[in-house]
Amino acid sequence: MAKIIKLNHIAVAVTDIAEALEFWENALGIKLDHVEDVPSQKAKVAFLPIGESEIELVQPTSQDTGTARFLETRGPGMHHLCFEVDDIDGMLADLKTKGIRLINEEPLELDGRKLAFIHPKCANGVLIELYEITNKKIPTDS
Amino acid sequence: MAKIIKLNHIAVAVTDIAEALEFWENALGIKLDHVEDVPSQKAKVAFLPIGESEIELVQPTSQDTGTARFLETRGPGMHHLCFEVDDIDGMLADLKTKGIRLINEEPLELDGRKLAFIHPKCANGVLIELYEITNKKIPTDS
Numbered sequence: 001m002a003k004i005i006k007l008n009h010i011a012v013a014v015t016d017i018a019e020a021l022e023f024w025e026n027a028l029g030i031k032l033d034h035v036e037d038v039p040s041q042k043a044k045v046a047f048l049p050i051g052e053s054e055i056e057l058v059q060p061t062s063q064d065t066g067t068a069r070f071l072e073t074r075g076p077g078m079h080h081l082c083f084e085v086d087d088i089d090g091m092l093a094d095l096k097t098k099g100i101r102l103i104n105e106e107p108l109e110l111d112g113r114k115l116a117f118i119h120p121k122c123a124n125g126v127l128i129e130l131y132e133i134t135n136k137k138i139p140t141d142s
Numbered sequence: 143m144a145k146i147i148k149l150n151h152i153a154v155a156v157t158d159i160a161e162a163l164e165f166w167e168n169a170l171g172i173k174l175d176h177v178e179d180v181p182s183q184k185a186k187v188a189f190l191p192i193g194e195s196e197i198e199l200v201q202p203t204s205q206d207t208g209t210a211r212f213l214e215t216r217g218p219g220m221h222h223l224c225f226e227v228d229d230i231d232g233m234l235a236d237l238k239t240k241g242i243r244l245i246n247e248e249p250l251e252l253d254g255r256k257l258a259f260i261h262p263k264c265a266n267g268v269l270i271e272l273y274e275i276t277n278k279k280i281p282t283d284s
Contacts, residue, residue: 001171002171003171004170004171004172004192005193006192006193006194006195007149007152007192007193007195010149010152010223012266012267012268013266014266020266023242023264023265023266024265024266026240027236027237027240027242027264028146028225028237028270029143029144029145029146029236030146050146050148050149050225051147051148051149051194051195052148052193052194052195053148053149053193053194053195057266074267075267076266076267076268077262077266077267077268078220078223078267078268081152081220083170083192094169094171095169095170098168098169100165100169120219122165122169123165123166124154124155124156124162124165124166124199124218124219125154125216125217125218125219125220126154126218126219126220128170
């Protein structure tokens with residue numbers, strides 16, 4: 001059966017990454033790995049690894065995104081958490097069988113990974129991303 | 143300098159642990175370690191380890207708690223995240239020097255651990271717990 005491997009990241013919605021890094025990097029001392037423009041998410045993201053997980057600071061670059069709407073209605077804060085899974089297709093099929101509402105019925109494929117979101121209504125108000133790294137797989141000849 | 147070791151847990155505020163476990167344990171497949179009454183927090187807590195971290199489902203047992211007020215005003219959802227640190231006194235001293243607002247200026251001591259909360263106003267709306275396990279230390283003769 002498909003299973004969760006680890007907590008991949010916690011995404012924090014912020015209005016200004018440079019300002020947010022004053023706290024997360026300079027005050028708290030979590031070393032910034034890099035900041036990246038992520039056009040597919042219409043966001044700029046700062047990646048701060050901590051142990052086997054990451055804090056991701058997400059600053060929307062367009063008003064037309066879930067994160068921008070979240071910021072507008074609730075202000076900055078924890079936006080979602082992401083679990084890395086070993087088999088996202090199997091996991092989604094299993095969740096559907098169990099009646100769990102999914103935002104993405106089929107995984108989105110993006111840069112060597114597949115991802116899908118579970119609806120927070122089914123997860124105690126928590127927006128959960130499931131994430132499978134696919135480009136680590138060794139290709140077979142068959 | 144004091145530093146963060148890992149993400150210890152993410153606390154999710156829920157109204158009913160048994161109902162919440164239907165999702166986190168039965169649907170998502172995270173194995174429940176145990177459920178515990180935590181009188182100091184006026185809460186019942188379900189511990190679900192995942193990799194080096196944990197999901198903690200927190201159901202308040204009194205209306206007179208921050209978690210109960212959180213549930214009342216915002217509904218269930220991610221309540222706080224907790225970082226394990228190697229030296230909480232050093233970390234708090236450092237944060238104070240840097241002008242970071244703390245909920246607990248001095249750590250609370252509880253069952254072999256010391257903990258303190260950073261005010262969410264200074265942390266992009268995220269309530270952050272700092273946590274040091276102290277009963278692992280080997281006592282010296284001096």
